[in-house]
Amino acid sequence: MTSSSRGNWGSKFGFILAASGSAVGLGNIWRFPYAAGENGGALFVLIYLVSILLIGLPILIAETALGRFSGKNPVGAIKAIKPKGPWKLLGYLGVLTGIMILSYYAMIAGWTVGYFFKAVTGKLKNITSANAENLYNSFTGDTLLQIALLTFFLLITIYVVSRGVSNGIERFAKVLMPGLLIILVILLVRSLTLPGAEKGLEFYLKPDFTKLNIKVIISAMGQAFFSLSLGMGCMITYGSYLRKKEHLPSATAWVVLFDTSIAIMAGLIIFPALLSQGMDPAAGEGIMFNVLPVLFAKIPGGMIFGPLFFLLLCIAALTSTVSLLEVATSYGIDEKKWSRKKSALIMGAVTLLVGIPSVLSYSEVAFFKKLPLLGISFFALMDKMWSELSLSIGALFLAIFVGYVWKTSNALKEITWEGAQKFRFAAIWSISVMFLGPILIIAILGMFVYNLFF
Numbered sequence: 001m002t003s004s005s006r007g008n009w010g011s012k013f014g015f016i017l018a019a020s021g022s023a024v025g026l027g028n029i030w031r032f033p034y035a036a037g038e039n040g041g042a043l044f045v046l047i048y049l050v051s052i053l054l055i056g057l058p059i060l061i062a063e064t065a066l067g068r069f070s071g072k073n074p075v076g077a078i079k080a081i082k083p084k085g086p087w088k089l090l091g092y093l094g095v096l097t098g099i100m101i102l103s104y105y106a107m108i109a110g111w112t113v114g115y116f117f118k119a120v121t122g123k124l125k126n127i128t129s130a131n132a133e134n135l136y137n138s139f140t141g142d143t144l145l146q147i148a149l150l151t152f153f154l155l156i157t158i159y160v161v162s163r164g165v166s167n168g169i170e171r172f173a174k175v176l177m178p179g180l181l182i183i184l185v186i187l188l189v190r191s192l193t194l195p196g197a198e199k200g201l202e203f204y205l206k207p208d209f210t211k212l213n214i215k216v217i218i219s220a221m222g223q224a225f226f227s228l229s230l231g232m233g234c235m236i237t238y239g240s241y242l243r244k245k246e247h248l249p250s251a252t253a254w255v256v257l258f259d260t261s262i263a264i265m266a267g268l269i270i271f272p273a274l275l276s277q278g279m280d281p282a283a284g285e286g287i288m289f290n291v292l293p294v295l296f297a298k299i300p301g302g303m304i305f306g307p308l309f310f311l312l313l314c315i316a317a318l319t320s321t322v323s324l325l326e327v328a329t330s331y332g333i334d335e336k337k338w339s340r341k342k343s344a345l346i347m348g349a350v351t352l353l354v355g356i357p358s359v360l361s362y363s364e365v366a367f368f369k370k371l372p373l374l375g376i377s378f379f380a381l382m383d384k385m386w387s388e389l390s391l392s393i394g395a396l397f398l399a400i401f402v403g404y405v406w407k408t409s410n411a412l413k414e415i416t417w418e419g420a421q422k423f424r425f426a427a428i429w430s431i432s433v434m435f436l437g438p439i440l441i442i443a444i445l446g447m448f449v450y451n452l453f454f
């Protein structure tokens, strides 16, 4: 997928489109509100925004530059700069993390497919919050249906990745994303005008600093990485979409702006609606599915917007699952010499197997519902481990790799196209990648581990 094959699309635009397709997804609309809700609301949002600016954007630029420079999968990109030694483990971690995240991300995408069908067949008509919760519980508890939906979503992802048609998908997404945005605006207006909406706004926008603790910080930072598709090599792959003459930092900044705005907007929709219905913002990963149907039921034309919304969200999720599977697939192609089809199938099949215990987290099987000792579900453990911890570790070593092994001076040559382009923030960027980012991540991870054991 070189930039030249993108035809008459401006390639900077092509990159922004592809990278936004990967970044914007369930992470913005499903995960961000649920993680914010579990972590006290506004304070989480504040730390999330600070993480994006101070750590996320600089490392995203670093990751994209590494990709544009090498034009390879994460393992290959690292080998291109440092053929020997343990650094390639970082690439393997990325491949593994991609599969792990995909395993439960595709499950949630399957829920979205399920809700699309519910919306189309009128099952969400006139729904109240109590009904919505029952519906959610019986839906997620239907193990066979869930495995079928997970398999279905993975099959579509495998199909797209194996055909190498992500180009087509991204173009498709270009038409559909504005649609998603329009529905979000409609939802926003309705949610903000509900009686009692101000309680939600307060929860979402007024930070309560007494709630500050390391769990909130690490979750917010993890969410920042998750939402930007950062820390597992996704952007290494997408960096090759970007032609040398295009301004890398501004292209990256657009992606960040776009991604962050959509997440912030999702919160502005979910929390007012949630709290005006007296629902619990800390209720976990189901909140989006519990509150949006109720909101659609209160909107004129909701019976049209509802199905349309879930359909668009499925497509937004697909452009993200494609990017998650693409990393593992391109690894299989480059390093194992498998064909694209074989690689996508093998990696997809592994993902399906890993995903089944997450599905069982909602079944009658007590073990997966509540893991012994940990007291959380298998799904919750996976989400914390891979979305928060593993991406943070990946981002940390990526920053160190670019800062000290590849060296920021070399990276800056790539970023500025050998000096032909200006990068006003070059100095701040270097400081971020070499010092600020790594120090902050180490401090946060360190405190987290300390808290875990002491």
Ligand code: TRP
Residues within 6 Å of the ligand: 022, 023, 024, 025, 026, 027, 028, 101, 225, 226, 227, 228, 229, 230, 231, 232, 234, 320, 321, 323, 324, 391
């Ligand atoms: N960022 C996507 C979202 O918000 C999910 C995603 C796609 C992702 N690729 C990734 C997360 C790579 C972490 C790493 O929905």
